[in-house]
Amino acid sequence: MTPDEPPFAYDGLDRVLHEKARLGIMTSLMSHPKGLAFGDLKQLCGLTDGNLSRHLQVLEESGVVEISKTFEKKRPLTTCKLTASGRKRFLEYIEVLEQVVRDAATAAGPQTAGGRTKLKPRPA
């Protein structure tokens, strides 16, 4: 951030990734570098078939995930995995998210210390 930039603009919050369901998909795929079957991904994220399909399409069109269709025991199997650039992009996004959490913790201040939040401001 340069000194002239608005401090709370969070421009790095990539809109493709900053969507509740897509955050779940990305975290699931990060945890499974070899990829996940459509059905497993659906369960991990608690999404319906239609919702998962729709979000995967957005992620695929953005080059963040790759989707392959194969057959296993004559049944079609859809597998999803992160691309290398998708992984990098997600890690960059997560760094901005960390900044949001730190800013909120700093803003919450000592009023919340020992209270209902576990937030810790960044050490000075």
Place this chain on the structure above:
Amino acid sequence: MTPDEPPFAYDGLDRVLHEKARLGIMTSLMSHPKGLAFGDLKQLCGLTDGNLSRHLQVLEESGVVEISKTFEKKRPLTTCKLTASGRKRFLEYIEVLEQVVRDAATAAGPQTAGGRTKLKPRPA
């Protein structure tokens, strides 16, 4: 989270707050418990008048912020501040965001240690 819940559903990611511009507004207002003038908030978040108005309306309708219109030296002054429940709701939201960051850090694993990300998995 109960054991049966999908681990990556992130149901706590309140859709009213999980919007890039609104995150900036909320963090700005958290940092200024006495409230902020519309113009100052606009600068802190790097938003246009129209965008800021639109997002403030969503936040006001959800009971997260309160907006007051007064006059200062005969000029209209719009001031925005968080409500008590808005503050609580944002702190709860931020806890889920922390969980996302932790999950991503755990998923990223040792491959990123010392690498391009500063993410640290939660201590065991």
